[in-house]
Amino acid sequence: MKLKGADILINCLLEQGVDTIFGYPGGAVLDIYDALYRNGKIHHILTAHEQGAAHAADGYARVTGKVGVCFATSGPGATNLVTGIATAYMDSIPMVAVTGNVGLNMLGRDSFQEVDIAGITMPITKHNFIVKDVKELASTIRKAFYIASNGRKGPVLIDILKNVQTAECEYEPAKPLPPKKIAIDNGNIDRAAEIINESKKPLVMVGGGVVASRAFDELKDFAEKIDAPVTYTLMGKGALPDDERRNLGMLGMHGTVAAARALIASDCIIALGTRFSDRVALNRELFANGKKVIHVDVDNAEFNKNVNVTLSVLADVKTFLQELTPKLEGKDGEWLKTAKAADGKKDAVANVRAYDILKKAAELAPEDSPLITDVGQHQMWAAQQYPMNKPALFCSSGGLGTMGYGMGAAIGAAFGTGRLCVLVTGDGCFNMNMNELSTAVTEGVPLVILLMNNGVLGMVRQWQKIFYNRRFSQTTLHKKTDYIKFAESFGAKGILIDKNDDIGAKLKEAFDFAAHNLEPVLVDCRISEDDNVLPMIKPGAAYETQLKEMEDD
Amino acid sequence: MQSDTTKYTISALVANKSGVLTRISGLFSRRGYNIESLTVCATEDPDVSRMTVILIGDEYMLNQMIRQMDKLEDVMKIGCANELDCVYRELLLAKVNANSETRSQITLINEVYKAKVVDLSIDTMILELTGDPEKLDAYLKVIEPFGILEMQRTGVTVLARGRHTLKDRDCYGDHVN
Numbered sequence: 001m002k003l004k005g006a007d008i009l010i011n012c013l014l015e016q017g018v019d020t021i022f023g024y025p026g027g028a029v030l031d032i033y034d035a036l037y038r039n040g041k042i043h044h045i046l047t048a049h050e051q052g053a054a055h056a057a058d059g060y061a062r063v064t065g066k067v068g069v070c071f072a073t074s075g076p077g078a079t080n081l082v083t084g085i086a087t088a089y090m091d092s093i094p095m096v097a098v099t100g101n102v103g104l105n106m107l108g109r110d111s112f113q114e115v116d117i118a119g120i121t122m123p124i125t126k127h128n129f130i131v132k133d134v135k136e137l138a139s140t141i142r143k144a145f146y147i148a149s150n151g152r153k154g155p156v157l158i159d160i161l162k163n164v165q166t167a168e169c170e171y172e173p174a175k176p177l178p179p180k181k182i183a184i185d186n187g188n189i190d191r192a193a194e195i196i197n198e199s200k201k202p203l204v205m206v207g208g209g210v211v212a213s214r215a216f217d218e219l220k221d222f223a224e225k226i227d228a229p230v231t232y233t234l235m236g237k238g239a240l241p242d243d244e245r246r247n248l249g250m251l252g253m254h255g256t257v258a259a260a261r262a263l264i265a266s267d268c269i270i271a272l273g274t275r276f277s278d279r280v281a282l283n284r285e286l287f288a289n290g291k292k293v294i295h296v297d298v299d300n301a302e303f304n305k306n307v308n309v310t311l312s313v314l315a316d317v318k319t320f321l322q323e324l325t326p327k328l329e330g331k332d333g334e335w336l337k338t339a340k341a342a343d344g345k346k347d348a349v350a351n352v353r354a355y356d357i358l359k360k361a362a363e364l365a366p367e368d369s370p371l372i373t374d375v376g377q378h379q380m381w382a383a384q385q386y387p388m389n390k391p392a393l394f395c396s397s398g399g400l401g402t403m404g405y406g407m408g409a410a411i412g413a414a415f416g417t418g419r420l421c422v423l424v425t426g427d428g429c430f431n432m433n434m435n436e437l438s439t440a441v442t443e444g445v446p447l448v449i450l451l452m453n454n455g456v457l458g459m460v461r462q463w464q465k466i467f468y469n470r471r472f473s474q475t476t477l478h479k480k481t482d483y484i485k486f487a488e489s490f491g492a493k494g495i496l497i498d499k500n501d502d503i504g505a506k507l508k509e510a511f512d513f514a515a516h517n518l519e520p521v522l523v524d525c526r527i528s529e530d531d532n533v534l535p536m537i538k539p540g541a542a543y544e545t546q547l548k549e550m551e552d553d
Numbered sequence: 554m555q556s557d558t559t560k561y562t563i564s565a566l567v568a569n570k571s572g573v574l575t576r577i578s579g580l581f582s583r584r585g586y587n588i589e590s591l592t593v594c595a596t597e598d599p600d601v602s603r604m605t606v607i608l609i610g611d612e613y614m615l616n617q618m619i620r621q622m623d624k625l626e627d628v629m630k631i632g633c634a635n636e637l638d639c640v641y642r643e644l645l646l647a648k649v650n651a652n653s654e655t656r657s658q659i660t661l662i663n664e665v666y667k668a669k670v671v672d673l674s675i676d677t678m679i680l681e682l683t684g685d686p687e688k689l690d691a692y693l694k695v696i697e698p699f700g701i702l703e704m705q706r707t708g709v710t711v712l713a714r715g716r717h718t719l720k721d722r723d724c725y726g727d728h729v730n
Contacts, residue, residue: 118572123579127626130572147626151729182728300725301620304613314728 005134006035006165009098010042012141016176018069019043020060020415022053022408026073027113028100031165033071045415045443047408048435050077054084055408055433056415058093062395063370063416065214067094067148074101075113078159079120083402086124088155090399091235092212094148095155096141097121103162104132118159126154134167138174146177152299153212182298184315184323191311192270192294192320193327199268199292201335202228205251208235208398209273209297210317216391218321219272220244227331228270229339231259233280234398236273238388248339252280254380254533260546262339268292273317275299276306277399278539286542296320352531353500354378354452358385360503361422361450364511370395370413370421374406374429377458378450380533382424393417404432410447411440420446420515427477428457434486440520441491447520448510451483454529462532465550476529487522498526560589561608561615562634562641562711564719568627569595569602577604577628580621586614592708601629603719605711623725630719630726637713641685644707646671647693650700651678659699666692677702 003011009032013021021044025033036044047053050072057068068088072081078099088095102111118130127147129140137160144156196202204223210216219239223230223246230240231251240247249256251263263269269291274280281287284306293309295302296317303312313320358381365371370393371386373379379396388394395413397405407430410423430451440447452458457475464472484494493513497506510521536547567573574593581588589607596603608618615633623631634641651659651673659678663670666688672679682692686709693701713719 119575122572122576123583152624180729298729299624300729301617301624303620305617314725 001171002168003171004031004035004165005137005160005167005169006031007039008134008137008169008171009141009160009165010035010039011171011173012138013069014041015142015173016067016145018067020045021069021071022047022056022060022412023071024050024053024073024077025071026077026100028074028102028162029071029077029165031162032098032100032160043415044071045411045439047411047439049433050080051084051404052408052411052433052436052439054081054095054097055087055402055405056412057095057097058084058088059372059395059409059412060416061088061093061095061412062409063393063413065392067096067145068412069096069098071098073113074099074117075115077113078115078117082120082124083404084408085121085155085157087397087400087402087405089124089126091397092153092208093155094153096144096148097155097157099157099159100165101130101159101161105163107161117157121157124155125157126152128157128159130159130161131164132161134164134169137164137169138171142174142177150179151182181319182314182316184313184320188311188313188315189320189323189327192313192324195268195292195294195311196226196270197329201266202226202268202270202331203262203266203339204228204230205269205271205274206230206232206236206239207272207274208233210236210239211392212273213298213316213318214392215272215318215321216240218318218325222321222325222328225325225328225330227333227336229262229336231255231262233274233277234383234396237383237396238391238394241389242387243389245340246336250383253282253537253539254384254535256384257535257546257548258339260535260537260543264543265338266291269294271295271309272321273297275302278306281307282537283540283542352381353527354381354525354531355385356500356503357450357452357497357507357525358382358424360507361448362386364507365422365448366420368393368417369419370417372396372406372410372413372421372423374423374425375401375403376426376429377462377531377533378424378426378452380459381452386424403429406430407433407436407440410449411436411443411445414440414445414447420448420511423447423449425449425451426458427451427453427455427479431479437487437490437492437520437522444518445520446514446518448514449520449522450525451522452525452527453483454527454531455479456529458529458531459533461529465532466538483522483524487520492520492522495521495523496526497523557611558609559611559635561610562639562709563606563608563615563619563622564632564634564711565604565606565622565628566596566630566719567593567602567604568629569600570627573602573627576625577606577622580618580625581608584614584617586610586618590708592710605709607709620725628726630722630724632719632722634711634713637717638715639711639713641709641711642683643686643689643709645680645682645689645692645704647680647696647704648702649678649680649696650676650702652676655699659696662692662695666695668692
């Protein structure tokens, strides 16, 4: 049948199983929005700002494993997506961003709202396309979804010129392209089995790749088989339940004492779907000092990029573990006991109110609630203290560290799961995209926002304490914002927690309200500006130097 | 730059369309790596261009660049020519001062290097030479004293000897893209 380009786009999205889109209309996408309206089969969530739409598509993709989709118009609409696309790129989140652009006859003439978004997003997308001819539209969209969701996942942008949206072309429905399986070199499986069987103290290090390949059962079986302790990077949180006895918690700059000790004591690291970022490897020469390292990843370019490894295996983690585990011998369990012993000497429990709030919130939240964080101290506290016992429900900007990620991502996670969501944010981050609270209210998103309000940019301030002799340059916010009134003016509920004794009752009120009324609740949690994130390993330092308390406090 | 630097020649078959060069050069620039020389042109298949990049760096830089380029959708095949026995060729055009006295001296040099005179005016000559880059370097040194007014080198092109072709290589893109 002959269809207009805009209708071909909607049909191709339906082919891919897209039922939810986050976006914002504008001049260069009028035809697309008209086709969306006439088709009526896709739920479009109108955000307050395109950045919110991009983060929402990201959050949606993280919790569903599907490709998140966002729409924006040309020019400023497209540039507003950029931070969201970069966030997804750094965390390898499958996303397709569709932008409109001026027609071919206007291209390159500095037309109104014209911007070279393909050029701008080149280094932050897996791939991007400019569609100039309607005949290429359907195949481009199909390819974009394939690229976004295969191999190492990531964002793909399709810039569709105005003339393509209105031009007609023959459309033939097609099934999504079949995923390509990466063939694993069998010799590598045997070598990996040999190294693990020979090791006395293997440590499993879980990264975002385990979540991306949904290898949760395989991970559990693998760790059980060799009776090894497991630690994870921020991106790997939730892949193994936090309450599972082998789980030592997070590794890295603000990782647990147990994980750090296990890393130091281990003789073999099995790194699954992780890229040894500087927030985890910290010092890339000292990180694996003399240990055997097996690195499994779908991205060939990650091998020996940051840390030199003993064996690199190009594979999807899921298939790798399926083939590896039967070849492994059981271990005696002594090593796990030693590693767990350090767990008892848990991280110095400072009097941090956020800990109590997070622990209580985790108790009150339904078991399968997604947890979304913004970026900073609250993010690290959440990663340390909020147990994730179900996989793929933790959404946090790991690689890019995008302040302002949370509100949009929470909306996306809510639509992805249809469940109540918990957002942990700070007053710095919340101020960046608080406009999206209006979206959450309009869409009736059951969302509990734990706003860790300390009046400062806590993480930056903590670094100023440690590295800049307490010169708090521009990290004190001096805002007069009344967050309760703010929430109410947006049509949400606001609750204040300013006493430790109130935590239980006020949080219960918040969760009950959000669940019953399908509305967002903002909890203004007043916390001290002097609370720190500990433990901490300084950038570039060895794991042996982990600080359990602040040196000058 | 690192102490143990080598001159690496990277060959790639890439999609012949707009934007591909930007994608590839972006991979170099974001890592602070400099492209020493770059040659790109369509091949026997009009949809495919062949690209030759010279990178001066260490093995880490080479491995990163090959693997990062291999990940690009538009890169079909990639390899490093240093691993193989290859023929390297480059073309040079150089405009030099040449009056009636120096003309014969230059012609003598040209005979040794098998260079050609492709333009001649009262006081200048344009010289053409094809060969491997080292030969061009040596030739330039000898004609430099006459005064080079302007010059252009095409950048290196390279093909492996024997039946080996870039198309036959097994690349990451074959498994994932």
